[in-house]
Amino acid sequence: MLIQDILRRKRDAEALDADAIHTFMRGVADGSVGDAQIGAFAMAVVLNGMNREEAIALTEATRESGQVLRWHDLNLDGPVLDKHSTGGVGDLVSLVLGPWIAACGGHVPMISGRGLGHTGGTLDKLEAIPGYDVTPDDARFRRLVKDVGVAIIGQTGTLAPADKRLYGVRDVTATVESLPLIVASILGKKLACGLDTLVMDVKVGNGAFMPTAEASRELAEAIVTIGSGAGTPTSVLLTDMNQPLADCAGNALEVHEALRLLRGEGRDSRLYQVTHALATEMLVQAGLATNADDAAMRLEKALASGEALERFSRMVHGLGGPSDLAERPAHYLAPAPFTTDVGAPRAGTIHAIDTRALGLGVVELGGGRRNAGDAIDHRVGLSHIAQLGERVDAGQPLLRLHAASQADAEAIASQLSTAFTLGETSSVEPTSPIHATLRQEDLS
Numbered sequence: 138m139l140i141q142d143i144l145r146r147k148r149d150a151e152a153l154d155a156d157a158i159h160t161f162m163r164g165v166a167d168g169s170v171g172d173a174q175i176g177a178f179a180m181a182v183v184l185n186g187m188n189r190e191e192a193i194a195l196t197e198a199t200r201e202s203g204q205v206l207r208w209h210d211l212n213l214d215g216p217v218l219d220k221h222s223t224g225g226v227g228d229l230v231s232l233v234l235g236p237w238i239a240a241c242g243g244h245v246p247m248i249s250g251r252g253l254g255h256t257g258g259t260l261d262k263l264e265a266i267p268g269y270d271v272t273p274d275d276a277r278f279r280r281l282v283k284d285v286g287v288a289i290i291g292q293t294g295t296l297a298p299a300d301k302r303l304y305g306v307r308d309v310t311a312t313v314e315s316l317p318l319i320v321a322s323i324l325g326k327k328l329a330c331g332l333d334t335l336v337m338d339v340k341v342g343n344g345a346f347m348p349t350a351e352a353s354r355e356l357a358e359a360i361v362t363i364g365s366g367a368g369t370p371t372s373v374l375l376t377d378m379n380q381p382l383a384d385c386a387g388n389a390l391e392v393h394e395a396l397r398l399l400r401g402e403g404r405d406s407r408l409y410q411v412t413h414a415l416a417t418e419m420l421v422q423a424g425l426a427t428n429a430d431d432a433a434m435r436l437e438k439a440l441a442s443g444e445a446l447e448r449f450s451r452m453v454h455g456l457g458g459p460s461d462l463a464e465r466p467a468h469y470l471a472p473a474p475f476t477t478d479v480g481a482p483r484a485g486t487i488h489a490i491d492t493r494a495l496g497l498g499v500v501e502l503g504g505g506r507r508n509a510g511d512a513i514d515h516r517v518g519l520s521h522i523a524q525l526g527e528r529v530d531a532g533q534p535l536l537r538l539h540a541a542s543q544a545d546a547e548a549i550a551s552q553l554s555t556a557f558t559l560g561e562t563s564s565v566e567p568t569s570p571i572h573a574t575l576r577q578e579d580l581s
C-alpha cells in the first residue's frame with residue numbers, strides 16, 4: 138500500500154480502513170514514512186476528521202507501534218489499572234492515588250510525563266526526591282508493580298514510539314488540535330502499558346488543556362468511546378481546573394502535600410475529593426470494590442491503617458529514594474531560599490483565578506521548563522493559594538511565593554496578584570470539583 142495513496146484518501150475525506158492506518162503508523166515507527174508525509178497526514182485528519190472506527194484503529198496502531206507491556210506471566214493477585222490526567226496546576230493526584238490503589242489490591246504501572254506549558258508533571262515532582270530514578274530497568278519496574286503494587290516512572294522509548302514522532306510533527310505543523318489525534322496519542326501510550334482498566338481525569342476550566350468546557354466534554358466522550366472500543370474499559374471524570382487543585386503548586390511543595398494526604402490529613406480539600414472520586418471509580422471499574430460505598434470503606438481502611446503511605450514509601454525506596462522520606466520529609470525536600478506573601482491589593486471576594494497564569498508563574502520561578510531540557514528548581518513554587526469564594530481584606534495574603542531569590546520573587550509578585558479577580562459580592566457559591574463521570578454505558 139502506497140503511503141501517498143493513504144494520504145490522498147484522507148485528503149479527499151475518505152474513511153481509511155484499519156489496514157491503511159496500521160500501515161501508515163508502522164511506517165511512522167520504523168522511519169520509512171517521512172516527516173512531510175506525517176505532516177500531510179496530520180493536516181488531513183485535522184481538516185477532515187476521523188470516524189469512530191478510524192479513531193479506534195489509530196489508537197490501536199499507536200499502542201502497537203512499540204512494546205506492549207504484558208503482566209500475566211507475573212501471576213499478579215489483582216487487576217492492572219491506571220489513571221491519567223490531561224494535566225493541571227497543583228494536580229498531584231497521581232502521587233497519592235497510585236499508592237492508595239496499590240494498598241487496595243490493584244497493580245499500577247504508571248507511566249507519567251514531565252511538565253508541559255503551564256501544567257506540572259508527575260515526574261518532575263518525584264524528582265524533587267533525592268535519588269528517585271524515573272528510568273529504572275524493566276526488571277525493577279515489573280518487580281515493583283508486582284511486589285509494591287505501584288511504580289511511577291517516565292516514558293520509555295519502546296512504548297508507542299509512533300506517537301513520539303507524530304506528536305513532534307504535530308507540534309510544529311499546527312495540528313495538535315484534533316480530537317482523534319489527541320485521543321490516539323493519549324490512549325495509545327496508556328494502553329501500551331497492558332491495562333485491564335483505565336480512568337481518565339479530563340480537566341475543565343481556565344487551567345485545562347482543552348480551551349472550553351464543551352471541548353473538554355467532547356474529549357471525555359471520545360476517550361470513553363475509543364478506549365473502550367480499543368478493548369480497555371475506560372471511564373472519565375470531568376474535574377474542575379478553574380483554580381489550582383491543591384493549595385500549592387511546585388515540585389517539592391506538592392510532594393509535601395502528597396505525604397500530608399497519605400497521612401490521612403487534608404480530607405476537606407478539593408484535592409482529596411478529586412483523588413477519592415478517581416480512586417472510587419478505579420476500584421469499582423476494576424472489580425476491586427462492589428460499589429462506591431464498598432470502595433469508600435476500602436479506601437478509608439488503606440489510609441487509616443497507614444498502608445497507602447507505606448506503599449508510597451516502598452515505591453520511593455524501591456526506585457532509589459530515601460527509606461524514611463515519610464518520617465523526615467523536611468530533611469530531604471529542600472525549601473526555597475526566599476519566601477514572601479503576595480497580598481490582596483484591596484478587600485473583596487475571589488471571583489476568578491487565572492489558573493494558567495499561576496502555573497506559568499511556577500515556570501517563571503524555575504519550577505518548570507521554558508525549553509525542553511532546561512534544569513528545574515524543585516524548591517520553588519506557590520503555597521497557601523487562596524480559593525475561589527474566599528473573602529480577603531486588603532493586604533491579606535493571596536498566596537505565598539517560594540523563590541530562589543528575593544529578586545525572582547519581586548519580578549513576578551504583582552503579576553501573580555493580578556491572577557486573582559476580586560469582586561464585591563460577599564459570597565460565591567462553592568461548586569463541586571467533580572463536574573461529571575462518563576462511562577461507556579452512559580454513551581451507548
Ligand code: URA
Nearest residue numbers: 304318319320322323
Ligand atoms: N497529550 C498527549 O499526550 N497527546 C496529545 O496529543 C495531547 C496531549
